[in-house]
Amino acid sequence: MNNISVDSVTRPPFYALMQLTAEQGMDAGQYSEAVATLTSVAMLKSGFLGFETDYDADGHPVRIVYFDTHGGLQIWLHDASELLPFAIKIKDVISGTGCLWSWLGDEVEEEKRYASGVY
Numbered sequence: 001m002n003n004i005s006v007d008s009v010t011r012p013p014f015y016a017l018m019q020l021t022a023e024q025g026m027d028a029g030q031y032s033e034a035v036a037t038l039t040s041v042a043m044l045k046s047g048f049l050g051f052e053t054d055y056d057a058d059g060h061p062v063r064i065v066y067f068d069t070h071g072g073l074q075i076w077l078h079d080a081s082e083l084l085p086f087a088i089k090i091k092d093v094i095s096g097t098g099c100l101w102s103w104l105g106d107e108v109e110e111e112k113r114y115a116s117g118v119y
Contacts, residue, residue: 013049013066014073017096020053020061026092030085034093039063041080047072062095073097 018038022031042048042065049066056062067073077097081090 011068012100013068014070014099015067015097016065016073016077016094017056018063018065018093019056019095020063023092027085027087030088031093034084034088035063037083038080038093039065041083042067042076045072045076045079048076056095070099 018035020035022028039051042051045067047068049068051063051065053061053063065076067076077090077094084090084093
């Protein structure tokens, strides 16, 4: 499964954003190996939903990896970080993580307002 199908997801997915190109001064071969390792390990983990490739605001290619739970995402990052080439750290490749809460739309905002007492 390469690409996530939004139609098949029933809850907002958790994601990690991988930069696909090495920063200047980094070993491009080791960086590419790290990206391949992260992708391969993700595909083997429970809760993996898929990934998509896109571009960030600066035009750099990124891969967005989706998991069904925050715990699944964290286990993947921990396990994969131990398999990366020595010169490449997880923070060199993963530029951010989060959850697509906005995917729920106005219902979440209404729940937040209700929970905080702001109606």
